[in-house]
Amino acid sequence: MHLITECQVEKLALELLSSGDVVAAGVYVTRNGTKELLKARKEVLLCAGVFHSLQLLELSGIGDAQLLQSHGIEVLVDNPNVGENLQDHPLTGMCYEVVDGLPTIDMIRDPEVIQGAMTAYMTSREGPLTSGFHAAASIPVVECLTEPGRSELLKVLDEHLNATGNPKAPSQELQYASIRSILENPAEASAVMAMGATQFHFDKETHKDIFSISDPHNYMCFLVSLANPLSSGTVHITTGTVQNLPAVDPQYLSHPVDIEILARNVQWVPTLVGTKPLADYVKPNGAVLPKGTDVSSLDKAREHVKRNTFNHPCGTCAMMSFDLGDVVDDRLRVYGVNGLRVVASVFPMIPKGFIQSSVYAVAEKAADLIKEDYS
Template sequence: MKSATSLRSAFVASALFFSRALGVTLTDASQLTSTTYDYVIVGAGNAGLVLANRLTEDANTTVLVLEAGVSDENVIPVIAPFLGPSVTPDTPWDWNYTTTAQPGLDNRTYPYPRGRLLGGSSSANYMIHQYGTNEDWDRMANVSADAGWAWSNMKQYIERHEKFILPTNGQNVSSEYIASLHSYTGELDVSLPVWTQATDARVVATTQQLAEFPYNQDISGINNDMLGIGWAQSSMVNGTRASSSTSYLASANDRPNLTVLINAMVTKLLPIGTPAGVRSFRNVQFSDARTFSVTPSFQVQATKEVILAAGAVGTPQILQLSGIGASEDLAPLDIPVLVNSPQVGKNLQDHPLLPNIFNVAGNSSLDHILRDPAQLGAAIAQWETNRTGFISNNVVNNIGFARLNSTVLEQFTDPAAGPTTPHFEIIFANFWLDPIVTLPSNGSYLTILTALVTPTSRGSITIQSTNPFVAPLINPNMLDTLFDITTMVESVKAIKRFAAAPAWGDYITSAFGSLAGTSDAALEEHARQHTTTVFHPTSTASMAAQDALDGVVNPDLTVKGTSGLRIVDLSVFPFVPSCHPMGPVYILAERAADLIKAAS
């Protein structure tokens, strides 16, 4: 999800005044004391820092992490939960990508946020923490022919990953989560909302008034059911964001066998020798990201493995630059095909996000504060002083998930992983949150966003230059199928029914703008005009069975047709999880660490 342009501007204007970026670990290649490590990890995001932590638990194992971005230390927009929308796009902490024109979205382009700093997108996202349904994981086990990816095995990693923290404001949250499902001993802090939005009680009341929207006491997916409306669980604690940097890296950063180098832009992987039929990729070439030039370049070598954890955009870009990909993508750039892997960069999946805005009565939405730099600045100052107020909280408190009704669904082959897996998400924000339309100069608003979580559209990531500093072509291919646009229209109809419940009778006054349309055709046009992304790209280096001819990686995440090369990030998921995918990639990386240790 990304914020409205007007909110982003307000947040940046207020927050940057307090910000300062301090160097963490190494900042320049000249500071490296070695060029050879057991493992070289490319990317210090969710997955990369999990691996850095777990692999260096063995004091005899040396690890180098290369991160193109900057430090996250003391960057207030990153640290303060409510300021999450100001971290991306068009900032020093974002890759600042833009999509290609999207036919399904009236040929619009839009920013494609990806975190470019320590912690990756876990330092730039909206912090919603879930695991998906067990059906999501069981489907991955079936597709990969590896039972180790089934939920019966994967759920064990929650214990070492999650550290559930109860809010410190004294509120009673016993009805907002199921205590027995969670872990309290892991690395990443996860918590519930610490600041009450004026709409929270109305959302919960609606679950009691409309049977279509049941209350779900725990929306994490741990108990195999995300359907219904519940309280958002977020990676935050004590009024601050929790990321892979503040958790996994922080607890390992003093280990002498771990080296993290920021400002290091990996330009390609270099093959070593030519074993029969298999290319070994254990050399990594990189440049100083601050120069935006491939020269001078530096090289490091992994004696055991290079692990790509650069994400669903960065990983296929690096593979293609290295000659691993489809000849149709590499030949126009005169890049020799060292490993013919036609699915590299293909199969891109993402969650389309649609803001639906209502006019509301009174002044209890946050819009009047967010319009006023003085009030917003005072709220940030309060947060700086004692970590309280709405800045200490996520931007949303309540989320929900739903399936299409059977009459609509019978028109299609169900793309969900199973009968308890949702088709769309509902997100509540008690202020204007539209990335396309600027916040009006007056009025109060409620935004009920909907997101398609089981898309059937497929896009691609394709390099357009041999220069790694030139962004690849990013084509999510949003709303390209009848199922996808039908589901988005049905999601809008669902939230309009939600908003018509008695709980909203004295608050919502009318639908805003194109949301006021009543026909399917009008709501389709509303969706095509306003949809962008929750920025959950996956599946561009998809996993397939060991003996399968398709796919990019094997079930153990090693790259097919290579040796010494593995991928551990969201690009390996064959299907985008039906939830916010931060949690899934964390536990994927936890299992990957076990697989890597077992192979060493």
């Protein structure tokens, strides 16, 4: 392998043959201020993540014809599915002040504490930096484990699942049916709950502020992430050059069922916090973050979950049959182009929990597919 650094990929080098076929011949790059063509020996593998893989496809002439033409890009493959199907796990929660004297990660606001932790790890691989800061579990909508709660859930699904404007694409019909079967099954999880010994600020705008240790108290945080979102967003280019970032419209909680499910899961947090032995670590009448948080009613919980952040974006170059609205086939080959695969953001449906292991699995499978095709 020859790895090139300090190199910006501008777009794919695609050739339109007299037969009408489109072939990936390499990539155009800028290196040390000079534009170059790097030719592919056999094929091009695009692995630029959820936001930039589709950007390079669109800049190269693969995408929605109307969008590409509006930016002066020659249309080689008209595929309006490129950049659609952005999925994520909306993440929200609340934090509770812990009893005096209980150590949490918030203590690293003290330079001596973080220096001591770093020293312990570097010298003997001991201390708080040897483990993750949270534990997670998949959970159902707890109230729906009872017959009245289950009846209410079915009513919500019947009323909202196929609301006006949903589903938006043929593949979503299959997705909605699959998610409905999950939500109706009390043995299936509808959310992932993580408990972390630190503070989060879901009322802030930037990740820097969300994860800042700006409150002087120590906290225990409960994060709730929607496992099976029905909402989906888009990512598309805004100009004809790679230097301008694509526009991301996540459309979090745009589907009403997502709000209903996430709100009901968040409502269970105070019950969990008030149950021993966990309750012994929470300070009586202590502070709660975000300040003013109240999920005592379903209406208040619905408003609370709208304060959320993103977690695991994926799906903008989804894999499925072309007629269902996707970008790559089951061997990760881009529809309409020979010699081009995408090995990033190909999930047609987001996995339930942390997606990193699934990303690794796709990469391993891609390697196997390529070896099979050239063996």
